[in-house]
Amino acid sequence: MQNKRVQAAHLNAASVRQHNRRILLQLLRTYGDLSRRQLSERSGLSAPAVTNVVAELLDSGLVVDVTPGPESGLPKLGRPSSNVALVSRSHFVLSAQIGAGVLQVGVVDLTGEVLASELIDFSLPAQPEDVMALAVEMLRRVMETAHVTTAQVRGLGVGAAGLVDDDQRVNLSSQNLGWSEVHMADYFEDALGVEVVVDHNVRAMAVGEARYGAGQGLESLVFVYSRTGVGAGLILGGREYRGGTHGAAEIGHMRVVPNGVHCNCGGRGCLETVVSDVAVKARMLSAGLISASPDRNDHAWSQQLVDLVVEGDSRAIAIRDEIVEYVTSALLNIINLLNPQLIVLGGLLSDLSPVLIDELRASIPIQVLPLLRDTIRIQPAHFGADAGMIGAATVALDQFVFGTPLLTTTRSH
Numbered sequence: 001m002q003n004k005r006v007q008a009a010h011l012n013a014a015s016v017r018q019h020n021r022r023i024l025l026q027l028l029r030t031y032g033d034l035s036r037r038q039l040s041e042r043s044g045l046s047a048p049a050v051t052n053v054v055a056e057l058l059d060s061g062l063v064v065d066v067t068p069g070p071e072s073g074l075p076k077l078g079r080p081s082s083n084v085a086l087v088s089r090s091h092f093v094l095s096a097q098i099g100a101g102v103l104q105v106g107v108v109d110l111t112g113e114v115l116a117s118e119l120i121d122f123s124l125p126a127q128p129e130d131v132m133a134l135a136v137e138m139l140r141r142v143m144e145t146a147h148v149t150t151a152q153v154r155g156l157g158v159g160a161a162g163l164v165d166d167d168q169r170v171n172l173s174s175q176n177l178g179w180s181e182v183h184m185a186d187y188f189e190d191a192l193g194v195e196v197v198v199d200h201n202v203r204a205m206a207v208g209e210a211r212y213g214a215g216q217g218l219e220s221l222v223f224v225y226s227r228t229g230v231g232a233g234l235i236l237g238g239r240e241y242r243g244g245t246h247g248a249a250e251i252g253h254m255r256v257v258p259n260g261v262h263c264n265c266g267g268r269g270c271l272e273t274v275v276s277d278v279a280v281k282a283r284m285l286s287a288g289l290i291s292a293s294p295d296r297n298d299h300a301w302s303q304q305l306v307d308l309v310v311e312g313d314s315r316a317i318a319i320r321d322e323i324v325e326y327v328t329s330a331l332l333n334i335i336n337l338l339n340p341q342l343i344v345l346g347g348l349l350s351d352l353s354p355v356l357i358d359e360l361r362a363s364i365p366i367q368v369l370p371l372l373r374d375t376i377r378i379q380p381a382h383f384g385a386d387a388g389m390i391g392a393a394t395v396a397l398d399q400f401v402f403g404t405p406l407l408t409t410t411r412s413h
């Protein structure tokens with residue numbers, strides 16, 4: 001009995017210490033170098049507690065003391081005080097984004113910067129074991145390129161093209177790959193000897209943009225991704241929204257065309273039936289803008305659509321206008337329901353953003369309440385085609401280094 005109580009007390013002390021470590025790391029990630037006093041003010045931890053935690057972080061090599069620059073505004077009187085800074089390349093995470101027919105892996109540092117990455121297309125149908133074995137090979141190669149050893153790696157983040165279990169270890173189903181119950185974390189942990197976390201790829205993209213990209217410091221954003229399927233990732237209160245049983249934000253199955261064509265989900269007129277790669281390619285084909293349907297992983301046609309719109313081709317403009325109309329009606333629902341601070345467009349919508357964003361910025365505000373109108377921001381993904389890879393890395397950084405953000409660190413001061 002006595003022992004159990006002692007053990008529990010130790011556990012509590014350890015988890016408090018870990019909690020405090022993560023609060024300070026998050027502050028350093030969000031605001032850059034800070035003095036111990038600033039860390040104490042922003043975290044609410046006492047000065048001695050901050051000193052203790054910083055000492056631990058110094059030991060682990062995650063942070064260093066640096067001399068503050070002249071712009072820091074710190075008083076120059078007395079003995080020179082130092083700032084605490086994150087050592088961006090003291091540790092690394094690995095990342096694997098598994099999309100429908102495309103695989104991208106990378107080595108990423110603590111500031112979300114990519115040291116080395118590799119992208120490969122694979123043909124469908126494909127067996128999960130074959131694709132994961134390929135990912136392991138590629139990960140070993142990028143580690144070698146980046147001169148990063150397993151000992152320096154804190155974990156691997158996997159972006160899966162579909163639903164993931166609550167423990168974030170199993171890809172429950174990927175409709176576009178035809179996979180179900182793939183034990184991704186077990187597989188990669190055995191193969192690579194590092195801890196693994198799995199997340200829905202679009203949710204991971206939202207996390208990446210929230211921590212390091214277009215939505216840094218914001219509490220709410222919606223990432224809308226269109227490729228083979230259409231999905232969304234939500235950040236609410238600074239954290240990724242994991243939803244109910246399966247945590248999916250199925251924006252792709254919002255009905256935007258009354259009595260539209262049948263969708264995979266059993267519904268009709270879903271957003272996915274009109275703004276996925278397949279749907280837009282089909283319309284370009286029937287409008288005579290492309291002569292044959294391009295391969296799944298050949299995206300030159302989307303640039304072609306952009307160029308034609310810029311040139312004033314009326315058929316291309318008609319297709320663009322349709323996309324604007326459908327995306328607008330889906331986004332209006334999201335804005336009215338969640339009023340996010342930022343909407344980020346990824347995949348095809350990001351490819352088309354040169355001729356899409358301004359149109360959306362013009363069409364959406366006039367259809368929402370005046371109060372919400374001024375706050376709407378729409379941007380293409382900061383990380384473009386790397387959004388999935390950096391997103392999966394960020395999920396690993398959250399899981400294995402920084403912890404889930406706390407509201408105190410995501411509010412602007």
Ligand SMILES: [Zn+2]
Pocket residue numbers: 252253254263264265266267268270272
């Ligand atoms: Zn549907």
